[in-house]
Amino acid sequence: MGNFIKNAKEFLIKIGNAIKNFFWNIRRYINKFKRKISDFLDKKKINPAGKFPGWAKALVYLSPALIVLGIFTFWPIINSFALVVYENYNMTSDSITGYTIFGNFIKVLTDESFIVPASHTASSAVINTLIIVFISVPISIFLALGISVALNSIKPLKGFFQTVYFLPYVTNTIAIGLVFAYMFKTQGGLVNQFISFFGIDASELSWVETNAVYWRSMFVLIFYSVWSSLAFKIMVFLTSIQGIDKQYYQAASIDATPKGRIFSKITVPLISPMIFYITVTSVIGAFKIYNAIVALFGVQGTPPGANYNLQSIVMYIYQFIDGSKEGQLSVAAAGSLILFAIILVLTIVQMQVSKKRVHY
Amino acid sequence: MELRLEKLTKVFTNKNGQETRAVDNLDITIESGTLVALLGPSGCGKSTTLFMIAGLVKPTGGKIFFGEDDVTKLAPEKRGIGLVFQNYALYPHMTVFKNILFPLENLDVPRDEAFARVKEMANLVGIGELLDRKPSQLSGGQQQRVAIARALVKKPRVLLLDEPLSNLDARLRLQMREEIKRIQRETGITTIFVTHDQEEAMSISDKMVVLDFGKEQQYAAPQSMYNQPGNLFVAKFLGNPPINAFEAEVKNKKLIINEKPFMTLNVPDGLYDVGMRPENFRVADDGFKTEIKDIFHIGRDTMIHFEFNGNNVRALVDSDTMKVNQKSVSLTIKPERVYIFDKQTGKVVNHG
Numbered sequence: 144m145g146n147f148i149k150n151a152k153e154f155l156i157k158i159g160n161a162i163k164n165f166f167w168n169i170r171r172y173i174n175k176f177k178r179k180i181s182d183f184l185d186k187k188k189i190n191p192a193g194k195f196p197g198w199a200k201a202l203v204y205l206s207p208a209l210i211v212l213g214i215f216t217f218w219p220i221i222n223s224f225a226l227v228v229y230e231n232y233n234m235t236s237d238s239i240t241g242y243t244i245f246g247n248f249i250k251v252l253t254d255e256s257f258i259v260p261a262s263h264t265a266s267s268a269v270i271n272t273l274i275i276v277f278i279s280v281p282i283s284i285f286l287a288l289g290i291s292v293a294l295n296s297i298k299p300l301k302g303f304f305q306t307v308y309f310l311p312y313v314t315n316t317i318a319i320g321l322v323f324a325y326m327f328k329t330q331g332g333l334v335n336q337f338i339s340f341f342g343i344d345a346s347e348l349s350w351v352e353t354n355a356v357y358w359r360s361m362f363v364l365i366f367y368s369v370w371s372s373l374a375f376k377i378m379v380f381l382t383s384i385q386g387i388d389k390q391y392y393q394a395a396s397i398d399a400t401p402k403g404r405i406f407s408k409i410t411v412p413l414i415s416p417m418i419f420y421i422t423v424t425s426v427i428g429a430f431k432i433y434n435a436i437v438a439l440f441g442v443q444g445t446p447p448g449a450n451y452n453l454q455s456i457v458m459y460i461y462q463f464i465d466g467s468k469e470g471q472l473s474v475a476a477a478g479s480l481i482l483f484a485i486i487l488v489l490t491i492v493q494m495q496v497s498k499k500r501v502h503y
Numbered sequence: 504m505e506l507r508l509e510k511l512t513k514v515f516t517n518k519n520g521q522e523t524r525a526v527d528n529l530d531i532t533i534e535s536g537t538l539v540a541l542l543g544p545s546g547c548g549k550s551t552t553l554f555m556i557a558g559l560v561k562p563t564g565g566k567i568f569f570g571e572d573d574v575t576k577l578a579p580e581k582r583g584i585g586l587v588f589q590n591y592a593l594y595p596h597m598t599v600f601k602n603i604l605f606p607l608e609n610l611d612v613p614r615d616e617a618f619a620r621v622k623e624m625a626n627l628v629g630i631g632e633l634l635d636r637k638p639s640q641l642s643g644g645q646q647q648r649v650a651i652a653r654a655l656v657k658k659p660r661v662l663l664l665d666e667p668l669s670n671l672d673a674r675l676r677l678q679m680r681e682e683i684k685r686i687q688r689e690t691g692i693t694t695i696f697v698t699h700d701q702e703e704a705m706s707i708s709d710k711m712v713v714l715d716f717g718k719e720q721q722y723a724a725p726q727s728m729y730n731q732p733g734n735l736f737v738a739k740f741l742g743n744p745p746i747n748a749f750e751a752e753v754k755n756k757k758l759i760i761n762e763k764p765f766m767t768l769n770v771p772d773g774l775y776d777v778g779m780r781p782e783n784f785r786v787a788d789d790g791f792k793t794e795i796k797d798i799f800h801i802g803r804d805t806m807i808h809f810e811f812n813g814n815n816v817r818a819l820v821d822s823d824t825m826k827v828n829q830k831s832v833s834l835t836i837k838p839e840r841v842y843i844f845d846k847q848t849g850k851v852v853n854h855g
């Protein structure tokens with residue numbers, strides 16, 4: 144029996160070696176072939192690399208990505224520019240009644256529940272989205288920074304804690320949303336149980352269900368979006384903090400620098416490119432928020448019985464996207480372009496600010 | 504302020520339980536206001552010693568005194584030291600001005616005075632015009648001066664420099680060496696200067712410590728260490744061209760070389776390691792006759808190669824005393840310039 148195992152082992156090693164030899168030889172032949180081609184080309188005085196300019200070669204390498212981007216990104220963008228000038232576009236008959244430049248934009252901008260809160264909802268898609276962006280993004284960035292510094296400084300069980308904080312990232316958003324909705328249930332929800340633990344009557348305190356007031360639902364939504372975006376930020380910050388040369392901290396400690404100043408004067412500036420990257424991408428991501436609201440409040444974005452709406456801009460656009468009525472697709476296109484413009488302007492602003500504040 | 508190390512020891516233990524004695528039982532007293540060079544080959548524990556004095560590395564054993572204060576357990580920020588790192592560790596996102604100002608921001612110094620001190624310090628090290636630049640816009644030598652200014656601006660009790668010149672080119676090294684010495688003189692601050700370059704250590708320091716495998720080999724003024732090396736390691740480590748070392752026997756108080764008596768020595772009979780520096784040989788008619796294997800005329804000096812007990816030996820002598828293509832030579836050397844080392848311990852037998 145022992146002999147058999149020994150033989151089997153040797154056999155496996157032999158096979159492994161044979162495979163490695165095989166690949167080694169393939170590489171050898173490819174190299175030989177390449178050399179032959181270039182020798183041949185040299186002899187004929189053909190220099191293909193010299194004939195084409197650098198950008199042409201770059202274009203060849205980029206073409207697969209460009210083709211995919213063209214079909215799935217650029218073509219739709221061009222189309223949405225086209226859609227926006229159509230009047231009463233009918234998808235089934237592919238017919239229009241005329242052209243307009245601002246008509247569809249005006250429709251969106253004056254639509255109740257886009258910018259101006261509708262009389263019966265007291266909330267609008269733009270207001271909702273802006274609240275989420277300007278509250279949840281700063282909170283999550285500051286929290287992520289603090290947590291990554293803390294994680295970086297602990298020694299025992301470091302890997303364990305880093306995994307724990309990273310878990311939300313690999314968990315499905317909808318699943319977390321359902322857990323949140325359950326936690327914030329009025330009857331028997333974890334949060335209300337926790338509150339009543341302090342002697343406060345929470346039996347009627349509704350967060351995401353009937354009678355939940357706007358700010359309470361919004362709180363849950365922000366809480367949720369902060370939580371679900373934290374993991375990725377922590378991972379990025381932690382990696383960049385770990386990349387900082389230890390000597391800066393040693394120098395700072397010799398100069399009796401307090402912890403807070405080390406954080407604000409050394410850690411933050413040295414990872415500022417990463418903070419900038421995270422800020423830009425989170426602002427963009429938050430403007431496009433969608434699945435978090437659906438997970439918590441359903442596709443309508445309204446807690447049952449509520450007189451307001453937690454719809455985001457993307458959800459607003461989405462309700463027109465089936466194009467069942469004439470002209471709706473054009474309204475959706477106009478909404479998308481407005482969202483695009485807002486994000487573009489904000490990103491440019493951030494880039495300008497970063498020129499002063501980010502140290503590369 | 505005087506700085507005293509008592510039986511200072513650092514043992515690193517890695518994951519598989521292997522131990523490295525980086526610093527081994529160091530006993531050194533550094534007098535107030537002197538510049539002491541910590542010299543030794545790579546990996547001998549120089550940086551570790553410095554970092555223990557700075558408080559960045561915890562000693563395994565022993566004590567560190569600043570004057571009368573035991574600072575062994577004191578946190579680095581409470582020690583009042585200035586440290587210049589091997590690669591400067593200037594904060595890349597701050598200007599030169601902010602870099603030098605940084606240590607003062609953590610102290611109780613009025614703003615006007617802090618600014619004045621930064622300017623004064625910058626002028627002292629000669630970078631007064633570069634205050635608005637970022638470290639990446641400076642040459643290596645300029646960065647090094649910023650690092651020194653940053654270390655000095657808070658008027659530390661001790662200045663520690665970890666191979667500060669190792670990244671500079673040869674000319675700049677010479678210049679910065681003198682600069683550091685000048686700054687140290689002007690400020691009168693007790694300074695430890697780490698280097699693995701013996702020439703640098705000899706030219707800059709009042710006293711130097713030679714380390715090997717974490718153990719102190721000798722602690723003396725440069726010239727006296729050069730002339731009276733405590734052991735074979737020190738003798739070999741100092742000097743360029745290096746000392747000639749070979750085995751030789753002492754019989755009836757006579758040093759035997761090439762089966763002939765070379766000179767009379769007052770040491771017990773036996774087999775020894777013998778050291779003779781190339782530049783200590785002189786040409787003299789009544790000297791020890793030997794055949795020349797190779798001869799190089801290099802301007803003022805002439806380097807001759809010959810054999811002592813089967814070892815290649817070099818002598819650096821005055822060119823005027825030699826003829827071109829000379830085949831043999833008579834050499835003498837002063838008895839106090841012949842070093843006899845014990846074969847077991849390596850300790851010098853005929854000095855000190």
Ligand SMILES: Nc1ncnc2c1ncn2[C@@H]1O[C@H](COP(=O)(O)OP(=O)(O)OP(=O)(O)O)[C@@H](O)[C@H]1O
Pocket residue numbers: 515516517523524525543544545546547548549550551552699
């Ligand atoms: N953190 C550490 N863990 C384990 N061993 C270490 C550690 N730091 C240093 N050592 C070991 O201690 C010894 C002394 O290191 P040290 O850095 O003091 O050398 P050095 O004299 O400064 O050398 P160099 O001139 O190359 O800078 C070396 O053998 C090194 O491998």
Ligand SMILES: [Mg+2]
Pocket residue numbers: 549550551589665666
């Ligand atoms: Mg070192």
